[in-house]
Amino acid sequence: MKFKFLMIMAVLLLFCTTISSASAAHVYNITDNSYNKYFNKSGYINNTSIQAGDTLDLSGTIKNKNMYIDRPLNITSSSKTAQIINGTITILSSGSGTSVSYINIKNDDHKGIVIFESENNTIKNNTIKVNENQESYAIYLHDSRNNKIVGNSLTTTGNYVTIGILLYASDNNEITSNKVNTTGTGVPLPYLSSVTLSQEIGAIKEIFPTYSILLLFSSDNNITGNDVVLKSGLSTPTAPTINCKNSMVGVDIYYDSNNNTVTNNHIKVIGNNPYSYGLGVLGSYWGTSNSSAENNVFSHNTIDVTGSHFASGFIAGLNSLNTILSENTINVSADSYSYGVTLEASRGSTIFKNIITTKANVNYAVELFISHNNHINENKIYPSGNYSLGIGTYNSGSNSIIHNIIITNGDNSAPQISNGEAIPAGNEGILLYLNSNQNTVEDNIISSSALYAVNTTESSHNTIIKNYLISAGGSKLGDAAVARGTNDTVNGNYGGSPIADFTLKTTKSAPLTVQFTSRSIGIITRWTWDFNGDGKVDSTLQNPTYTYTKPGKYTVKLTLTGPGGTDFKTVNITVQPDTTVPVAKVNIKGGLYNTTKTVTLTATDNQDPNPKIYYTINGTTPTTKSKKYTTPINITKTTTLKYLAVDQAGNKSPIYTQKYTIDKVAPKVSVNVKGGSYKTSQKVTLKISEDGNIYYTINGTTPTTKSKKYTTPINITKTTTLKYLAVDQAGNKSPIYTQKYTIDKVAPKVVKTNPTPNATKVPLTTPLTIKFSENIVKGINFNHIRLKNPIIPKMVDITLSIQETTLIIKIRSSLYKNTYQLYVTTTAVKDLAGNIITKFPSIFIFILGFVILSKLLSRC
Known part of the structure; x- marks a missing residue:
């Protein structure tokens, strides 16, 4: 019992330890600003708190920063906003097990994601655009295994080496469901005997600069379900010259690359290049035999190649052994030469159940060049053009050509052009040329526009039996449609009755x-x-x-x-019944606007190219009896637009509603303190007449919507010119308002008096003046200014006036020669800001008709 208890405790402790370990992962938010907290200047992680299994959650735009990952991490963007500009994510060996997802990478002269000597990484649902001048790769695997490249959108452009996905010495990787868009260089290039891919790889012989997906020395990889689009950077269709041999391939496998599977991909190649290829495999470069490419499988792919001068759907090159090309749809067209499938010094290949269509001046739907022991079975082969050869061979033996349907459609309407091809152009269904011996042609259906359906005159010991053969416009049937070679076996061939297909x-x-x-x-x-x-x-x-x-x-x-x-x-x-409802779209969504809007409605459907749209503009629910949309709708006032789409099968879309508020009235702004002169700081509050924003400046410049937005009262502490405008939610703008505030906290001072101090012989009728340091106005005790004879005592009749900075006192009655006193309180005058005089330096005293300046007698 005690033992059981200890066992249970041990299990619980183990369970708790596991839970604790799993829950220990941390999330680190990486932005452009926080990057330096976690990475050094070279891009390596410098924060020891980031541990294996942690998450780097990227957001916003991160510019000119690389990331070298040396521990297994989850790199993602939970907000789906992360965008790396001119920065590469490189996963190193110690970073094996890393996941990178939902990152947008846009690079000039930088690779997108590099997996370097690393394994078990997942690159999923990223968007990568790379435009690098010399070596442009969206994703690059170097000596890496067991990685998954899934669901990414990859766009690669460049001026020299341009490759969407590159695998070098990398095995057991999965490349699935990616969109790979590649545009090759627009610079004409001569023939290149080798191309340098990177500093680590060096120069590789007999490769081209442009591929969508390229495997070098890589085996056991699975390339499935990808949408591959490859385009030429040349602007116009270009024929080959000594200075222009530009070539490109959709998916290619090179040199000691074995057991790879390429299935269910759509490969589209559109080329102004002289040479364009869809798929390929090559075991060795010419003149060597020390490497091979064996047991590679290409199946269930759709391959569309449109070339300018030369186009090829599939080519298996030197030392490509036991290649399987099965159940693919291959469509190839070019101006001059079109090749559907080419076996070039290839052995043991199986070409099975493919549909091969070619169109050009000269066609080789299937070509074998020094290729032996291959099986070409159950294919449908349709070349069409001036010269349309179904299957042509050169010095190729022991091949079986069985159960194929071959219809050649060559009209010989133009002179044959010279292309240096070892096999002469023609319209035979099958041409076994120049030492193509011991081949078997059996149970095929062949219709040829040439004189003979099968021509073996340059070869020997071939077997042509049990085929349906018709040629020469129907004048040659069966055995008669065979141009025999030496020691051929020809029997059991027939023709005549039509075969429906x-x-x-x-x-x-x-x-x-x-x-x-x-x-x-x-x-x-x-x-x-x-x-x-x-x-x-x-x-x-x-x-x-x-x-x-x-x-x-x-x-x-x-x-x-x-x-x-x-x-x-x-x-x-x-x-099948059409149960898919159409979708209606509007060019301008409902909302608040300040101008009349012209609304356009469109509808799309999976079947009906022109679904009908019905609508109302009074808020009622539309039906098929409502007004049918034919022209754009002008929304001139606040309106509720409702609409639905109906396809020809009667499927109705949901009812869409767009509410438009047309507001053409500009907002107004009120202010609590108007401009003027003030002796204290002012707190200015602005208020808009409706929902919207106020923008302002305090330096006299004209405000715009990029100016400071008003949120709290504005403190005016010094002389300031405040300008502001309002913008409502419809975008209407108020006029620009201006308030000029003069903040004057300095009291006015007496700077001059008349008469001056100690003046004598001053006439009794001379007005008295006091000049101040600034303009003044009447204060609350302005009318309390007094001129007094202290001896009588009696007040003198005077008049008071102000002219800008000067107080003027005029005597209205006759004075006696005597002593008089002038009383002026500190609140009698003030400046324009309201500051009062703090003190007077003196009063006037008149003695015997003369005025002299005496000591101040003032009161508040």
């Missing part, structure tokens, strides 16, 4: 429009189509279009008639 392109659901394209072969005099299985002929066109208006299951039947007989093919089509 067609492809179709559809939209997703009812109403379903289907484009039918006949891929039938043979001599055909009539096509009849039954689109709905009712036994009636719906069309006699070769390539008709039909629309299914109702959901359901339908059987499509194509029946061919020709002099050799009839044939038919049926395909079942399921038309």
